[in-house]
Amino acid sequence: MSLLAAMVVAALCVADLASAAPRIPRREPDVFGGYSSSQIVVRLKPEAHNHPAMQKRRQTAGRTADPQPALSAAFRTKATQWGVRHIRPQYSGEFRNPQRAAHYGLDRVYVIEVPPGTDTPAMAAAFAALKDVESATVDTIGGVADVIPDDTFFHVQYAMHNTGQEAALCSGGSRQGQPCSINSQCPGGTCSGQNGTPDADIDAPAAWELHTGDPGTVTIAIIDSGVNGHVEFGSRLLPGINTVAVPYSTFTSDGCPHGTHVAGIAAAGGNNHLCSAGSINVGQPCVSDADCQRACVGGFNSGAACDGDEKCRVCVGGANPGTLCLSNEQCLGGGTCPAGGTCATPSCNIITGVAGVSWGANILPVRVLTGCSGFATDLKEGIIWAVDVGHADVANISLQFYNLTPTEYNDLQDAINYAHDEGMILVAAAGNGNFGGAGVVAFPARMANCMGVSATTSADLFADLTTTSPAWRSNYGNEIDVAAPGDDIYSTWTGNGYTFSFGTSMATPHVSGLAALIKSYVLELTNWDIELIIDTTADDLGTEGWDNKFGFGRINAHSALLAADTWRGMILSSSPPRGAIDARKPMDPDGTNAYGWQSVDFTFSVYALLQTEDDFLVEGEVAAPLIAGVTAADDQTATLTLKSIIETRAWTTFTHLASGTSVRLGYLPGDVNSDEVSDEDDLTLLSGILDGTSPARAIWSMDMDRTETVTGADLLELADLLNGAGEYDTYLGATLP
Numbered sequence: 001m002s003l004l005a006a007m008v009v010a011a012l013c014v015a016d017l018a019s020a021a022p023r024i025p026r027r028e029p030d031v032f033g034g035y036s037s038s039q040i041v042v043r044l045k046p047e048a049h050n051h052p053a054m055q056k057r058r059q060t061a062g063r064t065a066d067p068q069p070a071l072s073a074a075f076r077t078k079a080t081q082w083g084v085r086h087i088r089p090q091y092s093g094e095f096r097n098p099q100r101a102a103h104y105g106l107d108r109v110y111v112i113e114v115p116p117g118t119d120t121p122a123m124a125a126a127f128a129a130l131k132d133v134e135s136a137t138v139d140t141i142g143g144v145a146d147v148i149p150d151d152t153f154f155h156v157q158y159a160m161h162n163t164g165q166e167a168a169l170c171s172g173g174s175r176q177g178q179p180c181s182i183n184s185q186c187p188g189g190t191c192s193g194q195n196g197t198p199d200a201d202i203d204a205p206a207a208w209e210l211h212t213g214d215p216g217t218v219t220i221a222i223i224d225s226g227v228n229g230h231v232e233f234g235s236r237l238l239p240g241i242n243t244v245a246v247p248y249s250t251f252t253s254d255g256c257p258h259g260t261h262v263a264g265i266a267a268a269g270g271n272n273h274l275c276s277a278g279s280i281n282v283g284q285p286c287v288s289d290a291d292c293q294r295a296c297v298g299g300f301n302s303g304a305a306c307d308g309d310e311k312c313r314v315c316v317g318g319a320n321p322g323t324l325c326l327s328n329e330q331c332l333g334g335g336t337c338p339a340g341g342t343c344a345t346p347s348c349n350i351i352t353g354v355a356g357v358s359w360g361a362n363i364l365p366v367r368v369l370t371g372c373s374g375f376a377t378d379l380k381e382g383i384i385w386a387v388d389v390g391h392a393d394v395a396n397i398s399l400q401f402y403n404l405t406p407t408e409y410n411d412l413q414d415a416i417n418y419a420h421d422e423g424m425i426l427v428a429a430a431g432n433g434n435f436g437g438a439g440v441v442a443f444p445a446r447m448a449n450c451m452g453v454s455a456t457t458s459a460d461l462f463a464d465l466t467t468t469s470p471a472w473r474s475n476y477g478n479e480i481d482v483a484a485p486g487d488d489i490y491s492t493w494t495g496n497g498y499t500f501s502f503g504t505s506m507a508t509p510h511v512s513g514l515a516a517l518i519k520s521y522v523l524e525l526t527n528w529d530i531e532l533i534i535d536t537t538a539d540d541l542g543t544e545g546w547d548n549k550f551g552f553g554r555i556n557a558h559s560a561l562l563a564a565d566t567w568r569g570m571i572l573s574s575s576p577p578r579g580a581i582d583a584r585k586p587m588d589p590d591g592t593n594a595y596g597w598q599s600v601d602f603t604f605s606v607y608a609l610l611q612t613e614d615d616f617l618v619e620g621e622v623a624a625p626l627i628a629g630v631t632a633a634d635d636q637t638a639t640l641t642l643k644s645i646i647e648t649r650a651w652t653t654f655t656h657l658a659s660g661t662s663v664r665l666g667y668l669p670g671d672v673n674s675d676e677v678s679d680e681d682d683l684t685l686l687s688g689i690l691d692g693t694s695p696a697r698a699i700w701s702m703d704m705d706r707t708e709t710v711t712g713a714d715l716l717e718l719a720d721l722l723n724g725a726g727e728y729d730t731y732l733g734a735t736l737p
Helices: 003-017 051-059 073-081 099-101 120-128 206-211 258-267 377-389 406-422 504-521 525-534 557-565 568-573 678-693 712-722
Strands: 035-044 088-089 107-113 133-140 169-171 189-194 219-224 273-275 347-348 364-367 396-397 425-429 451-456 480-485 489-493 499-502 597-603 616-620 625-636 637-646 652-657 662-665
Touching: 003 568, 035 120, 073 107, 073 120, 120 568, 169 347, 219 258, 219 504, 258 364, 258 489, 258 499, 258 504, 364 377, 377 396, 377 406, 396 504, 406 425, 425 504, 451 504, 480 504, 480 525, 499 597, 504 525, 525 557, 597 652, 597 662, 616 625, 678 712
Parallel strands: 219 364, 219 396, 396 425, 425 451, 451 480
Antiparallel strands: 035 107, 035 133, 088 107, 169 189, 273 347, 489 499, 597 637, 616 652, 625 637, 652 662
């Protein structure tokens, strides 16, 4: 095929790509993301705004509405035609600097109000054509950049979203779960909660704007007293293990309510919907009203499925009792067809409940306690089972152990190291009350490869006897990584209920839930990456920098997700991410190693000690080259020298085993303009290079067939690749999305 013919084919391919591009959804009136149907925004021209008649009108009316502005007859006529009710300045106050406001034209902007349902886009276009008007536009509808769940009790979850609210509800008694301010308002129970400091929270709503947790992608092992079933968990509560039983049992119900409360903080579902009364599947999860099958209410067929009232009437007595009927004549042998049953219209209601940090995480109950206490042996067994059999990504250990013997310590550390090396993130409570002595963190939080979590209050204070109610104290010490809210935390309880509790046990699942949320957001991240992200994005509290009470600070879910999205560990270990053609830039962006690599440079996301080539795993689509040697510049950088060249055609991955940091070498085919994407722009540029209208470039990403020359055949191959006609795994070991 000639180059001209190739360019024609390429042009057609580009057109196909363009036609397949997603369209921007049509904007709708009076909804979020749409526009108002009851007002438009108009900026007057300076001469119209400064017209003597307008100045006089403003002096008379002040900053109030002017339903018929003293402008041109055409403007007044147009206002009458569109039924203008009200016209007011966009800013109703007095500018602190009127001259600067006038410079920017802010004093010339008016809101024109009309009856709801008006075709405001057409109205704006009509007003924009008037000689008095500089611009006219619809008024776009937005909202807070947060996801505020509709769960009924979310307003008391200050740990997620702290507005300074008085987070007080009755705990126990006849008014369980009802708002209160003093104990006398809670007969048989107590009023628990306190005022907080705005933004003394983990910024969960802002994080949920980015991601709420994909269902089923990540599993949190709740290594605790067991977990009871709850409407907040649904099918995400997996079969677990009871290590206390001999032999092991799958009976993992909560021996004390502790584990259920912990699980809700980490992973209760947000914005849960259940079918209301009047459905045969009342209380079951649903997405819309159509998911709630209707049931008969009243009569002798109450509770049976129906799709009309006639299905709710059955014969009573006679020869055919229980059969559907519309009249007595249908009920043989003297039976009757009584009225009274109706076919209900159930709805998919939002449940009364709370929202956990990661809405989609699976919950794996690992029961290691009898009641609320247990042995270190069962804890070790639970950790190993959770990673080996349960395949958990995160382990929440809201437990405290003290006075371990040296052997117990070594055995528990070995179990933790094993799980961590297998990729698990282990998060543990610092403990309460300084049982081990002031400044002593409980086991396993104080151990290596386990994140230690202390507790804060609703005022972002360290939880101790002077700042908490009722008085209690969070442990602290040199092993604390981060802090999280732990005082007066409202969460799930037995019997599908909810209650307050407090302690570092409650702080810990905020961190484990965040670890699961990050992992779900960027699956390629390692446990090292996620732990470091949580540490480095925490809001610093107490002494500047790390300290032994708050660690690196109180966790911030929003900042953590933002960091995860651009984390260098992800960039190194995922190219292309999730098999997408818009892959990240390869390790050789300038073309200096167009045909292979003789060495590999590492930058670690954590401090890592390395000794020899045995510390690295080499994987690739071709025979893995052997590492000749390792040169470490410092404890975060290293260069691997190779015995043979890695070809750019295939991708080869080097992984540092201790830290999980990876480097993947290869090239992104067809990224001619080096913008990190292979798309139609690259086709256009490559065509220009071939016909001489664009400057020549290094050929490393243009030589699609690796013949060391760039021809029309490469143009055709790139076009085929972008249109899905080629075998993408020939290039990257992945397929087109």
